[in-house]
Amino acid sequence: MSRTATTRARATTRTTASTSTTTGTSTNTTAGTSTTAADAAAGRATVPVFWLALLATPVAAGANAPVLILPDMARSLGVATSTAAWLVASFAWAMAVGTPLLAGLLRRRGLRPALRLSGALLLLGTLLVAASPWLPLTLLGRAAQAAGGAGLVAAAMSLAGSARRMGVISAGFGMLGAAGPLLGVQLAQAVSWRLSLSVSVVAVLAIPVVSRYATRPAPAQGRFDGRGAALLTVLATALVLLPHSPAAALGSAVVAAVALALHVRRRPDGFVPLALLRKPVFLGSALLALVLSGSYFTLLFAVPRLLSDRAGWDRGAAGAGQLVALLTGSALSWLLAAASTRMSRTAVRTVLTGIGALAVATAAFAGWGPLLLTATLGAVFAATGSNAVLSMHAASAAPEAQRPTAIGLFALCYQLGGAFGPAVATALVLGA
Template identity: 35%
Template sequence: MSAVRPAGTTPPSALGGTGRGRRPSDRIGPVSTALRLGGLFGPSVFGITSAAVALPQVAAALKADTAQVAWVLTAHALALGVGTAVLGRLADSRGPRTALAAAVLLLAGGALVCVVAPSLGVLVAGRLLLAAGSGGTAAVGAALLAGVTGPARPRVLAGYGTAVAVFASAATLLGGLVTAWLSWRVTLALPALSILAAPSCLSLATRPGSRRPIDVPGAAALTVAVATLLVLVQVRTLRLGAPVAVTLAAGFVLAAGAVAWRATRRPDGFVPRALVAEPACRSGAVTGVGVFGGLFAAMYTIPQILTGTHGWDVLAVGVALLPGAAAGALLSRRAGRLGPAGGRLVLAGTSLAAAIALAVTATEWGGPWPAVVAASLCLAAFAVTQVVITGEVSARLPAASRGAGMGLLNLAFFAGGGVASAVVATCAAGLGFSRATAVVALFPLAAAVLAVGTRNRGGR
C-alpha cells in the first residue's frame, strides 16, 4: 500500500532512503488517511441537515415560534463558515495541531452548552461555539488533505469523498433517530462527533506553522460581511423589519468593501490576494457554492416533502437517502481517476442530473420518487466536489497558505449552503416545499454550467 506524506514532512529518501527514519505519519496508507480526514470533516454536515429534523421539538420545548427557531440554523451556518476561515488561518500560523486543539475545545464547549441550554438564546450561543469548532475541524481536515502528495493522492481523495458522502446521506436518518430515541439536544450537538476522529489525525498534522501574525481586521471584516449576508436573506423569515434590512444591507456593502480593500492593501492578509487572483480558486469556489447550495437546500425541502406530502416517517426518509452515499462513492472514485478535466465533466453531469430531478420534483409528478432521486444526486454531487474541486484547488496552494486557502474555500461552500437554505426557506413560505424545489434546482444547474465552462482551465 502506498504511503502518504503530509505536507511539511521530509521525504524518506532524504532520511537515508531505507525507510527506517520515517515518521509514523509516513506509514499511514491512503485508505486510513481518507477515513481519518473524512471522520474529521464529515460531522460538520450534521449541524444543518440533522438539526433541521429537530426544529419542531426545539420550538415546542423552548416555547419559540418558527421564526425564532430559525436562528438555530442561521447561527450555525454563520459560525461554521467563519470558523473554517479563522481556524484555517490559525493552522497556517501556529500549525494544524494548534488549530485542531482549538477546534476540539470549541466543539466540546458548544456541545455542553447545547445539551444544558435553558433558553433559546443560550442554545443559539452554544450553536455558535459548536459551529466555530466544526468549521475548524473541517478546515484542518481540508488543509491536511491538501498536503497529501504522490501516487496515493487520487485514492485518498476518492476515499475522502466517499466518507463525507456517507455522513451527508446519513444525516437526516441519524437526526431523526437521535431526536426520537434520545433528545433534540443531542441531535443539535452531533457535529461534536468530529472530536472522536481528532486523535487519529494528530499523526498527519506534522507541519509547523509559519508564525506569521493573523490579520485580525481582515478577519473581522470578512466575519461581518458573511454575518450580515446570511441574516439579510432571512429578513422576512426572521421578521426583522425594513429598518433592520436597510442597516444589514449597508453593513454588508461596507464590510465587503473593507474585505476587498484589505486584500489589495495587504496581499498576505486574511484574504490573500494571490488566492483571490487564481482563476481556478475563484471558479472552484463558485462551483462548490452551487453544489453545497443545492445539497443544503434539498436537505431542507425534500424531507419536508416526503414527510408532509407523502406521509413518510423520518426513518423511511433516512433509509431512502442512503443510496446517495453509494452513488457518491462510485462517482467520486471515477472522478478521481479521470484527472481535473474529466472530473469536472463527471461533476457537471451529476449536478445537471440533480437539477433536472429537482425540477421534476417541483411539478409533483411521479409521487415521492423524483424527490428521493434528486436528494441522492445532490449527495453524489457533494461527494464528487470533495474530490474534484477540493483536489484541484488544494494542488495549487503552497504549503504555507494551505490552511488559509482551504479555510476560505470551505467558508465559501458553507456560506453558500447557508444562503441557499435561507433563500429556499423564504420561497417555501409562499410557494410550498414542492414548488420551492424549482428554486433549489438553480444551484446545481449553475454548478454544472461552471464546471463545464472551466473544464479546460482545470485540466491545465
C-alpha cells in the same frame, strides 16, 4: 593519435548525453518523490483516512439533527418554533465563519494548536447545549460547536492529500448529514433533544490520534492580519444573513466586500492572499462548489414538499425515500473522487455541472416520485463530489504554506451554498 582522440571524444559525448537523459528522468522521479515525501511529512499522506473521516464527519450529523425536532426544542426552551430555528441558522453561520478562521490558525500555528482549540470549542459548546435552560445560551453553545467542528473539518481536508481520500471524507460527510434528522429524532425520543444536538462531540475521539502526525510548522511570515480576518468575518456574516434580512444584509455585504477588496490590495499577503484570488483554478473551483452546494440544499428542503404536492406521498414515505437517495448519492460521489485522478479538470467539472443542472431541471418539471428522488440523488452527488474533488483543485492553486487558507476559503464558499439553499427553497416551494 588524432583519430583515437576523436573516437574517445565521441564516446564521451554519447556517454554524457546518456547520463544527461538519465539525470533528467531521475530529476522528474525525484521531484515526484519529493512531493510525496513532503506530503507525508506534512501528515496529509500518512494519517489513516478513517481517523480523518471520524474527525470531520460527525459535525454533519450534528448540523442536521434539529431538522425534525425543532418543535420539541421550542417547547422545552419556551419559545416559538420559528425562534428555535435560529439554532440551525447560528450553526450554519459559525460553520461558515469558523472555517477560514480556524484554517488560518492551522496555517500559522500548525496542526496541534488548531486541533486543541477546535476540540475545546466543540466540548464547551456541547456542555452549554446539554445544560442551558435559555435560548441565548443554547445559541452560543451551538455556535461554539459549529466553530469547533469547522476547525476539525478544515484540518481533515488539509490532511487528506488526494481526491480519493478526500472523497471518503466527503462521502461520509454526506451520508451522516443525510442520516442526521432521523438520528436526531431517535435520540430525542429515547433520551432528549439535547443529546441529539451533541452527536458531533464524537469527533474529539480522533483528535489525539491525528495529533500524533503533526510536524513543526514553518515559521509564519509577518504579523497576523487581524483586519483582513475581521472584514472576511463581517462579509461572511452578512452573506449568511442575506436570506433572513435581505436589505440590511445586502448593504452590509457590499460595504464589507469593498473594504475587504481595498484591504487585500494594501496587504496582498494577508489573511486573504491576493495571489490566490487571481488564480482561475481556485476561483472556478470555489464558485462552482458554491452553486452546486446551493442547488443541493435547495432540493434537500424542497423535494419532500414536491413529493407531497405532485406525487401524493406522505411524510414518512418522502423521508424514507429521500434518505435512501442521499445515502446513495453520497456513496457514489466517492467513485467520482477515485476516478478523478485519471480525468482532466475540464472533464470533472463537466460531469459535476451536467449532473447538477440535470438534477435541478428534473426537480423543476418532474411529477413522478422516483424522478424527484433521482433529482435529490444527482444533487447530493454533484455537491459532495465537488467538495471532494474541487477542494483538491483549489488547494493545488496555492503554495504549500497557503494550502490551509485555500481549503478554508473554499469551504467557506461551500458553506455559503448551504446557507442560501433553504432560503431559496422557502421562496420557491415551501412558501407557496
